[in-house]
Amino acid sequence: MSELILKVENVQAKYGDFLAVESASLEVPEGKIVSVIGANGAGKSTLMDTIAGVHKPSAGKIYFKGEDITGMPAEKIVTRGLSLVPQGSRCFIRMTVEDNLIMGSYPKHVRAKAKDSLERVYELFPVLKEKRNDLAGSLSGGQRQMVAVGRALMTNPECILFDEISLGLAPTVIKDIYARIRQINKEGMTVVLVEQDTNRAIRTGEFATVMLKGKTVLAGRSKELGEDEIKAAYFGL
Amino acid sequence: MQYLINGILLGGIYALLGVGMTMMFGIVKLTNLAHGEFIIMGAFASTMLAQWLGVDPIVTLIITVPLMFLIGVLLQTVLINRVMLQGSEPALLVTFGLSIIIQDALLLLFTADAQRANVAYNTATIPLFGNLYLPVLDLIVFAISLLTILVLTIFLRKTYMGRAIRATSDDTTAATLMGVSVKKTYAIAMGIAMATAAVAGLGVGMRWTFYPSSGGSYLLIAFGVVVIGGMGSIPGTLVAGLVFGLAQVIGGAQYGTLISYILLIIMLAVRPQGLFSK
Numbered sequence: 001m002s003e004l005i006l007k008v009e010n011v012q013a014k015y016g017d018f019l020a021v022e023s024a025s026l027e028v029p030e031g032k033i034v035s036v037i038g039a040n041g042a043g044k045s046t047l048m049d050t051i052a053g054v055h056k057p058s059a060g061k062i063y064f065k066g067e068d069i070t071g072m073p074a075e076k077i078v079t080r081g082l083s084l085v086p087q088g089s090r091c092f093i094r095m096t097v098e099d100n101l102i103m104g105s106y107p108k109h110v111r112a113k114a115k116d117s118l119e120r121v122y123e124l125f126p127v128l129k130e131k132r133n134d135l136a137g138s139l140s141g142g143q144r145q146m147v148a149v150g151r152a153l154m155t156n157p158e159c160i161l162f163d164e165i166s167l168g169l170a171p172t173v174i175k176d177i178y179a180r181i182r183q184i185n186k187e188g189m190t191v192v193l194v195e196q197d198t199n200r201a202i203r204t205g206e207f208a209t210v211m212l213k214g215k216t217v218l219a220g221r222s223k224e225l226g227e228d229e230i231k232a233a234y235f236g237l
Numbered sequence: 238m239q240y241l242i243n244g245i246l247l248g249g250i251y252a253l254l255g256v257g258m259t260m261m262f263g264i265v266k267l268t269n270l271a272h273g274e275f276i277i278m279g280a281f282a283s284t285m286l287a288q289w290l291g292v293d294p295i296v297t298l299i300i301t302v303p304l305m306f307l308i309g310v311l312l313q314t315v316l317i318n319r320v321m322l323q324g325s326e327p328a329l330l331v332t333f334g335l336s337i338i339i340q341d342a343l344l345l346l347f348t349a350d351a352q353r354a355n356v357a358y359n360t361a362t363i364p365l366f367g368n369l370y371l372p373v374l375d376l377i378v379f380a381i382s383l384l385t386i387l388v389l390t391i392f393l394r395k396t397y398m399g400r401a402i403r404a405t406s407d408d409t410t411a412a413t414l415m416g417v418s419v420k421k422t423y424a425i426a427m428g429i430a431m432a433t434a435a436v437a438g439l440g441v442g443m444r445w446t447f448y449p450s451s452g453g454s455y456l457l458i459a460f461g462v463v464v465i466g467g468m469g470s471i472p473g474t475l476v477a478g479l480v481f482g483l484a485q486v487i488g489g490a491q492y493g494t495l496i497s498y499i500l501l502i503i504m505l506a507v508r509p510q511g512l513f514s515k
Contacts, residue, residue, distance in 0.1 A: 054410055074413040084414055092407040095400070103404050106397055107416035155415065 004063075005030040005159050005190050006051070006082070011060030013043075013050045020046040022214035023060070026192075028159065028207075033182075033191040035205030035222065037198055037234060042211040044194045045087050048163045052084035053077040064159070079107045083157035087164050087194075089148040093137030097128055100136050100147050104154025113156060121150035124180055142173035149180070159190040166197065178204060198231055212236045239369055244483035246372070249379035250440040251485075252478025254455055255462030256386055256471060257430035257437070263469015264406040265423045266325065267317065270332040273456030274339035275431055279305060279438020280447050281343055284354040294354040294439055295381070301435040309431030313424040321423075336452060343449035354442035378440040382478075385436045389429070390471055402426055406469060461501045467511025476512055 006028035013021040021043040028034045038044045049055040051062055053074035062070045064082050074084075092100050101121055105114035122129040125146040131139065136147055145165055152160055162181065166174040182204070185191045195201035201208060202222045210218040210233040218225065218233040254276060261269045269275075282301045287294040312335075320327045361373040393399035404412040405422045413419060441447055441455065462481055466473030484500055485493035504511070 052414060054413065073418075074410075075416045075418050078414060078416045086411060086414065090408050090411040092404045092411065094407050095403055099394075099400055099403075102397075103400055103412070103415045103417075106401055111397070151415065 002029045002031055004028060005065055006192070007063040008047070008051060009061045009063075011047065011050055011057045011062060013046050013055055014058050015046075019214060021050065021057075024211065024214070024216045025219070026051075026209055026216065027219065028190060028192055030158075030190055031185075031188060032207060033185050033193060033205045034207040034209065035201035036192060036194045036209050036211060037196075037201045037230065038211035039196065039234060041213075043214040044211050045163050047211070048084055048161050048192075048194055049086075052082065052086075052161060054084070054086075078155050078157075079109065081156070081158040082161070083152040083155045083159070084161045085145075085148045085152045085163060085165060087167065089141075089144040091136035091139070091144045091147045091151075093135065095136060096133050097136055097139070097147055098132040101128070101150050101154055104151040105156075107155060110154070110156040114154070117154045117156065121153055124153070124183070125150055142169050142177065145169065145173075145177060146180075149177070153184070157189070159192065160184070161192045161194070163194045164196065165193075166195070166200070174200075198227070198234055202227060202230060210234055238367075240486050241483070242369065242371065243375070244486035245479055246375040246379045246482070247485055248479030248482025249382035250437065250444065250478075251458055251462055251481045252475045253382035253385055253433065253437045253440060254459040255466065255474045255478060256389065257433035258456075258459045259463045259466060259469055259471065259474045260426055260430050260433075262463055264402055264426045265313075265321075267321070268325070268329050268332070269430070270329065270456065271336040271339060271452075272332075272430070272434060272459055273452030273454070274336045274343075275305070275434035275452075276438045276441055276455050276459075277343065277447060277449065277452045278339055279435040280354070280442035280451075281347060281352065281438070281449075282435065283439040284352050284442045285347070287354055294356060294443055295377070298436060298439060301439070302432045305431040305435035306428040309428035310424045312431075313427035314420070317427065318420050318423060336456075340449055340452060347449060349448060349450070351446045351448055352442070353446045354439070356443060374443060378443055381436060382440060385433060386471060386475055389433065392429075393471070398422075398425060458497075461497055463511075464501060465504050465511060467513040470511065470513035473511055473513030 004027050008024060008026035011021060011024045024047050036044050050057045053072050056071055064080055069077055101118055105111050105117060127143060128146055128150060165177060181191060193205055205222055208222040208225060208230060209216050210230055258269060258272045261267045279301055283294045283297045286297040286300060317328055317331060320331050358373040363371040365371060393403055401417045401422055405417060405419055409419055462474055462477045466477035481497050484496040488496035
């Protein structure tokens with residue numbers, strides 16, 4: 001098994017008094033795709049936000065490339081090579097597609113590569129090149145997700161977290177975006193994929209971690225765990 | 238026709254009065270009640286410096302713009318960023334307090350006397366065809382206003398910092414995911430707002446007599462311009478400034494302000510988000 005690029009140990013996260021994540025652990029081997037599966041409200045998004053530094057954990061540890069990044073602010077974590085594509089894309093809707101993408105190269109150490117990165121994103125998503133001067137707010141849901149993915153790629157990450165990127169999209173669009181994610185992974189990127197659709201998660205991720213009511217309850221190689229066991233954990237059976 | 242010329246020239250500085258305010262509204266979501274005092278601070282700084290150094294007031298911008306920028310950054314960092322964590326009302330109250338402090342400080346330093354930045358071209362005019370003419374002073378202030386707004390627009394569109402400021406205003410969380418420090422961005426936005434106030438202050442000082450207590454009336458104009466233009470929209474501010482300027486000139490000393498604010502009320506009733514807000 002290859003080395004772990006991201007390691008989450010017993011992380012706890014709260015919103016006020018509400019315990020969104022009670023205890024979550026996650027191991028992400030370098031260069032692989034790891035699916036995080038769970039029903040609505042299982043705490044998947046909170047976990048992703050906590051890893052990316054958007055939300056502060058109340059307990060536990062997070063290591064990225066061996067460095068303790070627990071509680072580090074989001075604007076610092078992105079400079080370490082860890083990027084989050086947040087749920088619902090969260091494009092800058094009053095900015096053009098190209099300005100959205102260029103925002104991804106805001107961290108100082110990637111600015112020199114901005115032009116190359118932009119070309120690469122346009123290669124990956126040709127439709128974004130066509131719409132480069134359109135406001136992101138005028139795009140369809142799928143195109144907005146492409147902008148969000150492209151923007152994350154522009155930060156030049158070694159590991160990307162995708163938070164329910166398929167939510168609300170048409171099946172053909174999902175298929176297309178997933179193909180791109182696999183392509184990015186083949187080029188060496190480590191991927192963490194949050195999904196509600198167990199079948200899609202098992203098909204895409206070599207590894208799977210299942211969350212239930214704020215806890216990670218099952219983890220391992222998707223094939224070894226098998227569909228039945230994963231689904232049982234998903235529903236808490 | 239002459240009304241039209243005067244109104245447009247007046248509109249330029251009106252837009253400049255509003256531009257710093259609209260930035261704070263749109264980006265930092267802060268209602269800055271001290272913006273009028275910031276402008277008067279700029280007016281005093283330019284007028285006094287020009288007198289002491291014996292130069293044209295415009296030259297003083299080299300000092301006042303960076304100075305006010307720094308004051309803005311400091312103010313946001315040590316004061317407003319902290320209270321903003323408690324919500325928007327405490328921040329609003331802090332800016333109100335600031336406006337009183339600045340006003341009293343100016344009163345102590347410079348007394349309640351009327352001031353005016355003196356320039357050689359005070360009454361000069363450029364004749365146009367017919368009876369029409371261009372007042373040189375107003376034209377210069379207009380040009381400075383327009384240039385400031387243009388530079389600001391290019392900065393916001395073309396630089397990393399400018400994009401970061403717009404991105405933060407669109408989605409704060411997503412901006413941090415791109416490596417943007419929100420507090421630093423707010424501080425720079427306040428610095429820029431103060432820098433525009435320095436330029437606006439120069440314009441005010443050149444065109445009109447002013448007192449330490451004049452801030453309120455300019456805040457009112459800035460407010461009107463910001464609301465009509467659409468909070469946070471810089472092109473909107475420019476158009477609204479021109480509308481306000483024309484209304485002022487057409488209404489004259491008697492009805493100018495009245496017409497302006499009737500327009501404002503109509504605007505609030507019909508299109509409360511402003512002309513250019515999305």
